[in-house]
Amino acid sequence: MKPTASRLARLGRAFFSRPAPVVARALLGQVLVRQDGGVRRTARIVEAEAYHGPEDRASHARAGPTPRAAIMWGPPGVAYVYLIYGTSFCLNVVTGEPGEPSAVLLRAAEPLTGCLHSTRGPGNLCRALGVTRARHDGLDLTAGDELWLTPGAGPRWAARRWRFSEAGSPFVSGPRRR
């Protein structure tokens, strides 16, 4: 086998089977890879937010395993993609043990290669990498050749509640700074 990038290590089941806040922080600096036909689009995660358990009032899991959110109760490492406000997709990775509803929302990234758009904000990140609900919801990110995560350089991080971000990154979402 040729040592192409697609053969490099990718984050596996064990990485995602931890509590969502732990995974959210650990995802900072990791590289999201979207193989789009012959084109590879990559971005380094600088902001991620945990949605942890049925008691998390901000989580889609708060209403129980509805048709849309039931995937959060499933195995870790699976993508949960949904449309918000009719305009933007949000990409999450399911975390924790099966039966525990939790996931991490990828909120912002540093564009590396092939990005089509700004990667600042969850909807923009999906647009930049060509991530859609129709194509990616339910995909196992620990297998397959379309969407996965590879190890990257860990950053200094900052936290606000269950939202983690790279300290000082200009790609983090929220009110624009300079």
Add this chain to the structure above:
DNA sequence: CCAAGGATTGGC
């Protein structure tokens, strides 16, 4: 069936 509202974004 229908009404309400959302893990956002960008324009005014």
Add this chain to the structure above:
DNA sequence: CCAATCCTTGGA
């Protein structure tokens, strides 16, 4: 500040 735009949910 606020509308876009459509899917999901919950109640009649």
